[in-house]
Amino acid sequence: MIRTVKNLGRLFEIARVLARHDALFPLESIGVAREIAALAKLVSRRNVEGRPGQRLARALRELGPSFIKLGQALSTRPDLMGEEVATDLSELQDKLPPFPFAEVEKIFAEEFDHPIGDLFASFEQTPVAAASIAQVHFATTTDGQEVAVKVLRPGVEQMIARDLDLMYWIAEIVEATQPSLRRLKPVESVRAFEDSVTMEMDLRFEAAAAAEMADNFAGDTTFYVPAIDWQRTSKRIMTSQRVAGIPTDERDTVIAAGLDPTAVVAKAANAFFNMVFRDGFFHADMHPGNLFVDAEGNLVAVDFGIMGRVDVQTRRYLGEMLLGFLTGNYRRVAEIHFEAGYVPADKSVDAFTQAARSIAEPIFGKPMQEISIARLLGQLFAVTETFEMEAQPQLLLLQKSMLVAEGVGRRMAPDINMWELSQPLIEDWMRSNLGPEARIRQTVGGVVGTLEKLPKIIDDGEKIAAMITSGGVRLHPETLAALAGQRVARRSRMTVLMLLPWALVVILLGLLIGN
Structure with a gap:
């Protein structure tokens, strides 16, 4: 009950912002909040400039980090939003006003138990970029390296968590009340969105992703990934080569x-x-x-x-x-x-x-x-x-x-x-x-994998047989009778199954040598 009341209140706030930008159509279309949408229309003054997708993008930007990210995710769903709206949402810029430098200093003290001056010879107080999740400052380390320092926005984890609960609540209602929309997997889609933003909430994950991609492109001079400074990276701070x-x-x-x-x-x-x-x-x-x-x-x-x-x-x-x-x-x-x-x-x-x-x-x-x-x-x-x-x-x-x-x-x-x-x-x-060569390689790989497992399969079979004969496994009399009746046929099938992988290997090796 408390969850419902809380989410209804937040939903009305969202509806008012959408109504102000004449962008209520997502709520109206899912059939979950039509009454709230209608009320929001009555109490809001509307700005009707631009296409529907452009108006929706403006509203999502005003609603903050969670909804900027949501808009970017919806830009991938022309099946939900229509092609024109999805295209307009793809232009949604992830920019917000910067947060004060005092907050940056506080986060550094909490993350490293040291002030910024202990880690950097210089640190530019004005960020070069400020997005919904974090902002970036240029700095120079105490050993003279020029770096970019990404700092997580204060309180963003709580904002994301609050709005994710609302998204799950709406998705659950849609699945329960709109059978025609279940194939779109609203709950699973919210979960995928949650997985994405959760990774963004821990900058160590981002640092690891950068390092993995750098490894993948090692030796490729056409695509470069900045190096990570792991000694100056934590959950809410990431430092990388400038x-x-x-x-x-x-x-x-x-x-x-x-x-x-x-x-x-x-x-x-x-x-x-x-x-x-x-x-x-x-x-x-x-x-x-x-x-x-x-x-x-x-x-x-x-x-x-x-x-x-x-x-x-x-x-x-x-x-x-x-x-x-x-x-x-x-x-x-x-x-x-x-x-x-x-x-x-x-x-x-x-x-x-x-x-x-x-x-x-x-x-x-x-x-x-x-x-x-x-x-x-x-x-x-x-x-x-x-x-x-x-x-x-x-x-x-x-x-x-x-x-x-x-x-x-x-x-x-x-x-x-x-x-x-x-x-x-x-x-x-x-x-x-x-191509055919790849299919042969994959088939041979599968056969080799099967052969590698055969000793364990045979060993396990022998152990089970020993347990049965020694009374270690008790079977129902009807089961024992059925096993006795099928023993000869099964032995014949097992012989074929044991020989089949070897026959395939011989045939495939012949094909490879012949080519």
């Missing part, structure tokens, strides 16, 4: 520096492709404020608070899906959706093939530079209602990242399609991971 560069939305500045925008976009495309398909670990917030071009035309990334992972099997599904679209094999695109479990098994593969064609053909009829793979995936997810497809929260972050990366590419080189520039990498990856 870097400089041109924001990736400043095309004219890049050209004035004597750099080639097309080469920059190619490097961005290759870096993103390597993150997703090679490493399965990607930067999920590569907007121009987090991605810079250095003096040599290489990319420098910062802010590793929002990261995504893609497991090997999902990468294979995505690779085959991409290959199917690029080659016009829509039947295979449909089959992959069924194999991955994205579409219920009782739906028609033929009908989904037709839907995939209807989405892709108009896009691929355009000039290459106008083709958006991210938009294609977004439109594909838009057919979810027709085919009762469940939402895939693990793919939403990837879809958002593709949209952001494409936006960077289009601003830097408007006439170039960034995915086309990475075509050699795509072809190499598909040949290595989807």
Whole structure:
């Protein structure tokens, strides 16, 4: 009861802000808070300038950190918000007024039991950036290293926790009262959002993500990750190497520096492709404020608070899906959706093939530079209602990242399609991971894994047999009779099963030697 009253009060506050910006449509559409929305309309003066998505973005910015992050998450959900609103929300800037330097000094004292002066020779009091979760100051360490220091915003953990409880409350009501929306997994989507922001609440996690990505790109001079100063990093403070560069939305500045925008976009495309398909670990917030071009035309990334992972099997599904679209094999695109479990098994593969064609053909009829793979995936997810497809929260972050990366590419080189520039990498990856050689390697690997387990299986079987014969395991008489009757057939099947892996190894080795 207390939770309900508390969340109703907070919901009314939110509704008033949404009403003031004429952006109540999200609450009105889910059928949970229509009465609250109607009341908020009556008591609020409205600002109706701009498209619905732009008005919603302004309202979310006013509501603070949780809702800025929520807006960014909703920008990945054209199935929920509509394509135009989702696109407008993708432009939502994560900027807030800075908090006082006195708070920074207090946090340092609490985290390190030392004042700032013991750790840094100089520390700029005015932040260079202030976002919803943290702000960044430039400093110089006592050993002369120039660094950037990220400090968590005071009280942000409590604000996020309060609003997460509200989001869960609404999601639970939606699942209980709106059967048609259950396939969108509102509770699971809130949980995915919570996982993302929880990682941002501990800057040690961000530091670890930066270090992991630096390891993944070790030796790659085209994409750089600043080094972490672990001795000056804690839960609420992260210190990293200071870097400089041109924001990736400043095309004219890049050209004035004597750099080639097309080469920059190619490097961005290759870096993103390597993150997703090679490493399965990607930067999920590569907007121009987090991605810079250095003096040599290489990319420098910062802010590793929002990261995504893609497991090997999902990468294979995505690779085959991409290959199917690029080659016009829509039947295979449909089959992959069924194999991955994205579409219920009782739906028609033929009908989904037709839907995939209807989405892709108009896009691929355009000039290459106008083709958006991210938009294609977004439109594909838009057919979810027709085919009762469940939402895939693990793919939403990837879809958002593709949209952001494409936006960077289009601003830097408007006439170039960034995915086309990475075509050699795509072809190499598909040949290595989807070709016959890869399938043989995977099959051999599976067989070898089975063979490695055989001694334990046999040993366990012998132990169980010994226990049965010695009376260590008591079985029902009917079970014993059934076992006796099936013993001969089972022995025959076990012999075949024991020999089958060896036969496969011989056949596969023959294929490999023959090739």
